[in-house]
Amino acid sequence: MPLTQEPIAELTNVVRIYTKPLRRPRKGTLRRFVGFLKREKQKIRALDGVSFKIHPGECVALLGPNGAGKSTTVKLLSGILHPTSGQVRLFNSDPYHNRIDCAMQYGVVFGQRSLLWTHVPVHESLKLYQKMYNIPKSIFEERLKEFTEILEIKEHLPTAPRRLSLGERMRCEVIAALLHQPKVIFLDEPTVGLDVVAKKRIRDFIRRMNREEKVTVLLCSHSMRDVEELSDRIILISKGHIKFDGPKRRLKHQWSNERKIRIIYKKPNVANWQNQLEGTPGVINIQAENGQVNLRINQDQVHVSDIMKKLMDMLIVDDIEVTEPNLEDIIREIFGDEERTLNQLAEVT
Amino acid sequence: MRTQDILRQLKLLPSYLRLSLLRTAEDKIQLWGAFATSIISIVLYVFFWNVITYQIPVLTGVGWVVWGRAELTFLIGVTEIAWGFGSFAYMGLWEVHWYITEIGLEEFRIRPVSSIYQIFAQNFWAGGLLQVAIGGAMLFLSTITFGLVIIPINLVLGIFALLIGQAALYILWGCLCCLAFWIGRNQGLLEVSDAVEMNFARMPIDIMPLGVQYFLTFILPVIFISTIPTMIMLGQLPLGLILVYFVIAGVLVLVWSVVFRSLWAKGVKRYQPVGG
Numbered sequence: 001m002p003l004t005q006e007p008i009a010e011l012t013n014v015v016r017i018y019t020k021p022l023r024r025p026r027k028g029t030l031r032r033f034v035g036f037l038k039r040e041k042q043k044i045r046a047l048d049g050v051s052f053k054i055h056p057g058e059c060v061a062l063l064g065p066n067g068a069g070k071s072t073t074v075k076l077l078s079g080i081l082h083p084t085s086g087q088v089r090l091f092n093s094d095p096y097h098n099r100i101d102c103a104m105q106y107g108v109v110f111g112q113r114s115l116l117w118t119h120v121p122v123h124e125s126l127k128l129y130q131k132m133y134n135i136p137k138s139i140f141e142e143r144l145k146e147f148t149e150i151l152e153i154k155e156h157l158p159t160a161p162r163r164l165s166l167g168e169r170m171r172c173e174v175i176a177a178l179l180h181q182p183k184v185i186f187l188d189e190p191t192v193g194l195d196v197v198a199k200k201r202i203r204d205f206i207r208r209m210n211r212e213e214k215v216t217v218l219l220c221s222h223s224m225r226d227v228e229e230l231s232d233r234i235i236l237i238s239k240g241h242i243k244f245d246g247p248k249r250r251l252k253h254q255w256s257n258e259r260k261i262r263i264i265y266k267k268p269n270v271a272n273w274q275n276q277l278e279g280t281p282g283v284i285n286i287q288a289e290n291g292q293v294n295l296r297i298n299q300d301q302v303h304v305s306d307i308m309k310k311l312m313d314m315l316i317v318d319d320i321e322v323t324e325p326n327l328e329d330i331i332r333e334i335f336g337d338e339e340r341t342l343n344q345l346a347e348v349t
Numbered sequence: 350m351r352t353q354d355i356l357r358q359l360k361l362l363p364s365y366l367r368l369s370l371l372r373t374a375e376d377k378i379q380l381w382g383a384f385a386t387s388i389i390s391i392v393l394y395v396f397f398w399n400v401i402t403y404q405i406p407v408l409t410g411v412g413w414v415v416w417g418r419a420e421l422t423f424l425i426g427v428t429e430i431a432w433g434f435g436s437f438a439y440m441g442l443w444e445v446h447w448y449i450t451e452i453g454l455e456e457f458r459i460r461p462v463s464s465i466y467q468i469f470a471q472n473f474w475a476g477g478l479l480q481v482a483i484g485g486a487m488l489f490l491s492t493i494t495f496g497l498v499i500i501p502i503n504l505v506l507g508i509f510a511l512l513i514g515q516a517a518l519y520i521l522w523g524c525l526c527c528l529a530f531w532i533g534r535n536q537g538l539l540e541v542s543d544a545v546e547m548n549f550a551r552m553p554i555d556i557m558p559l560g561v562q563y564f565l566t567f568i569l570p571v572i573f574i575s576t577i578p579t580m581i582m583l584g585q586l587p588l589g590l591i592l593v594y595f596v597i598a599g600v601l602v603l604v605w606s607v608v609f610r611s612l613w614a615k616g617v618k619r620y621q622p623v624g625g
Contacts, residue, residue: 018621075622080458082618100354103461115456117471119372128364132462134357160375 006092007053008184008216009077014086016047016072016240046072048240049086056183059210059217061231061248065335069240070220071110074186077218078108091183104133107177111189115173116161122172123157126179133180140179147175150205167198174202178209184216185209191223203229224328236334243334251330257300258284260323261307263293265315273314280310296325350463358466369473380476383436387429387483394425394551410555414585419495421553424579426487428550431511431574433480439519441472443539445526449616450534453623465613499582506591507582510598514573517601518546521569523609530616542569550575566597573598 022040026032047069054060062070075081076088079095079102088095095102108115116125130140148154151171161169170190177185187206191199207230209215219230227234227248234251236244244251270276274288277295282302287294293315297307304322311317325333373380398421401408408416416424445468448454457464457471492499525542529535546569554565554576565571577594580586586594 071622075455078459080455081620081622099458100461100463103459106459108455108459110455113453113455115459117368117372119375120368121371124368124371128361128368129460131361131364132357132460 005056007089008056008091009054009218010052010087010089011073011076012051012087012089014047014050014076014083014088015045016069016076016081017084018044018046020044045240047076047083050237050240050242051086052235052242052245054184054216054218056216057210057214058233059207059219059231060233060235061227062218062220062235062237063227063331064237067239068237070237071188073237074108074188074218074220078106078186079103104180105183107180107182107185109170109173109177109185109187109190111170111187111192114161114169116169116176118162119160121158121160122164125161126157126176129176129179135180139181143179143181144175147178147205150208151175151201167194170194170198170202174205178215181213182215184218187217187219187221189221189223190219191221191226199223199225206230224326224331228326236331238335254330257298258325259297259299259304260325260329261293261295261297261304261311262321262323263295263311263315263317264319265291265293265317268315270314276314277310280307283307354463358462361462361470365470365473366475368471369475373475380479383476384479384483387433387480391425391429391483391487395422398422398425408553408556410553414553414555414580416553416556419491419497420579420583420585422491422495423488423497423583424553424575425551426484426491427507427511427579427582428575429484429487430481431484431515431550431578433477433482433484434511435477435515435519435574436474436480437477438469438473439515439522440474440477441469442519442523442526444468444472445523446529446535446539449526449529449620451623454617454620455622458617464617497583500584503582503584507578510581510591510594511574511578513595513598513602514570514577517570517598517605518574520602520605520609524605524612527609527612527616530612530619545569546571546574552576553579555580567601570598570601 019041022042024040026035046067050069050073062073064070072081076083077090077095079090079099082096090102091105093102116122117128126140126144129135130137135143148157151174153168153171153175156164156168156172161172164172174190185206190206191202194202203226206217206219210217210230217230219226221227232248233246234244234248235242236251274286277283277286280302282298282300284296284298285294293311295307297304308320308322311320398418402418402421406417408421410416448457448468454464457467460467488499491497522539522542525535525538528538545565549565549571554562554572557565562572566573573594577586577598581591
């Protein structure tokens, strides 16, 4: 990762505030009437002092729960939104004020909305973009042929997007975002709602663009598979604040001392086995139902073999599985028990 | 805006027109609906003015214009042309509030072309040209039936008046749409201006009381899309007065354009995405 190069995108202490009508029940006819005439508004800090840099060639995943500020970040970087305060830089210029120049050099995919013309055949929209981005005809045709073959979408080009399935439409959206050879691509949930085959096609294509064409990628996704497979660096964002920014392996390393144990048992040997287990040092979490126990342990405090021995004594076991936590478990853990885990992360960063 | 951007936008115009034709062809029911609406409203208004002129043969305006059956029938044709061209070219402005509050501006803001231009061009509706053709046929029929003499220079001046007046009216609409950045959904406000236009465009506005005339000239300039172009085409206005109307319409276009640009620039800055 060439970190010595100038960053391609940079946010410095960015704040973006949204206003939203405040609806609260009012007592009394007069108050209701006044409330009808004059709506109270509340301010929401979608981003609250966010700073990070993205360097050329990086593939960065922006992760966070709904409403964390991921899409707002993408929209600020693509010049759709203006920050309330702070500075947004893309290609060393302000993407809001130099929107047209910046837009020539980036591509965007919003999984939740179509950016193609819904009522005209896909290839007609693409031809329009060819002229819009001044793509030479030979390059356009060559890239279109290559992309449609990779994504297996050629037969759908003469169809209007509204007649395509979600997966087919998303593949077309990805092509539209990459035809003009952008230096950076913003992907906001590009695989949302897709089946596994369509997800894989899109992931493989993005990885190829990142590795072969050195396209910088900023990926917002709820799919941990996307993140696992595509990104090297993770930015965790929650309630408008960045909670972690670093390599994926560092995030995983923090949880490397943890193990997940899954046990399927016939019946317990002792009545209060769960209470006994909960009191054991190093046991982080126990979930037991329908003859199955899932527990997480910290290996620094207790060894797997000791726990397994204990379990064998307490339960008549059918099956046991011990695994390392994957990224999805880690993220679920982080945003499920945010305070505790973010403190842990703060120590890491 | 830089010259290279303007040139690129001009270069894109044929593509947008082509896409507009394709889109219109995709939705044939809407096209036939517009056709039927045009024919029905023309028939109704011809009937209406026949009833009026049967009882009052001639309506007089401010003293120098006479509206008989022939002129009123001609007026219906001009209005149809104006509405047809409006549907073709300005549909996007009518949709601005919709994009702000319901659909989102993202698809326009991520492309390397002016967002306003894209909203305009993406909403060109080729079906409007069918209405223009119907209006043209109506003009032709009324000249044949009533023996009206149209001098080419008057026709050209009339069309120019119609275009400039229409720009003034629809840019004002665009300004009303932009208020959606501040007040949210404002369909009701637009319905009011639409109702005024719908009801007054097919009337000779110069026969109305002076207050109404001023309102429909300076505030909501409906007079420029039908009454004035008709009077110019029929050769009922002296050149001096034509020039005065051109200046008024031109100033309105300029003022509303500046207001529109300013509202748009300020509004986009405070734009909040729709649905995340």
